[in-house]
Amino acid sequence: MNTQNSTLNILFIGDIVGRSGRKVVKAAISEIKRELDIDFVIANAENSASGFGITLNVYKELAGSGIDAFTSGNHIYDKKEFIEEVSKFENLVRPANFPLSSPGKPYIEFEIKGIKLLIVNLIGRIFMPLSDCPFNRLDDILQGKNDFVTIVDFHAEATSEKNAFAYYFDGKVAAILGTHTHVQTNDDRILPGGTLYITDVGMCGALDSCIGVVKENSIERFLTAVPVKFDVEKKGKMLFNAMFFKLDKNTKRVVEFKKIYKIYGE
Numbered sequence: 001m002n003t004q005n006s007t008l009n010i011l012f013i014g015d016i017v018g019r020s021g022r023k024v025v026k027a028a029i030s031e032i033k034r035e036l037d038i039d040f041v042i043a044n045a046e047n048s049a050s051g052f053g054i055t056l057n058v059y060k061e062l063a064g065s066g067i068d069a070f071t072s073g074n075h076i077y078d079k080k081e082f083i084e085e086v087s088k089f090e091n092l093v094r095p096a097n098f099p100l101s102s103p104g105k106p107y108i109e110f111e112i113k114g115i116k117l118l119i120v121n122l123i124g125r126i127f128m129p130l131s132d133c134p135f136n137r138l139d140d141i142l143q144g145k146n147d148f149v150t151i152v153d154f155h156a157e158a159t160s161e162k163n164a165f166a167y168y169f170d171g172k173v174a175a176i177l178g179t180h181t182h183v184q185t186n187d188d189r190i191l192p193g194g195t196l197y198i199t200d201v202g203m204c205g206a207l208d209s210c211i212g213v214v215k216e217n218s219i220e221r222f223l224t225a226v227p228v229k230f231d232v233e234k235k236g237k238m239l240f241n242a243m244f245f246k247l248d249k250n251t252k253r254v255v256e257f258k259k260i261y262k263i264y265g266e
């Protein structure tokens, strides 16, 4: 049996931070596509435009680099342009548990190689802006979606909240990929019910930075409590964090996965 045709190969990329992140993502996608047969690429783009939000140009640039679907998070409304031109960000989801009238799509459906994919982004409620319950909202979204394979980006700060969410939806969705902390965790595994889970996929951007930002900016803010402007770090080695996984067309489960942590540059 040709396993190539019975699986859907997906690459999920952690938070892309500014131009540094975009550059490393472009290089990494073309490199990974030479090594692995990738059918669909998803990326968290909440920090892709100068570290805060996304613009239409950045969206188009990233789509041109090979990203098919975009997730986001607490920074999605940082650029006015996103709110004003929201209908043009066709393949981007905002957190589904934001208020129902929030700009942007709460989820998107795709059909790739005969598999119906449902991409959902939800946001946590610990150390995060006000939102509705992510557990209840995802339960509602999954109603009537039995023939879909669901991939969830759970954008949250607290590892406890992420763990509880993952166990609650274990067996009900194919994969739960954590984002937001920008630090890749080492707990990637298939949960007892069959769902692929990682607490945080990590980020794409400068390695020697505070989660993508110039480290001196961050240190100064901690030392002085003055709201220092955060600039995206552009120098030095670049980090690329992602998760590759194979979905079985028949069982709709992840059958193989590989966490990716690559460093580029001198």
Ligand SMILES: [Fe+2]
Residues within 6 Å of the ligand: 015, 046, 047, 073, 180, 181, 182
């Ligand atoms: Fe982020």
Ligand SMILES: [Fe+2]
Residues within 6 Å of the ligand: 046, 073, 074, 075, 155, 179, 180, 181
């Ligand atoms: Fe975030």
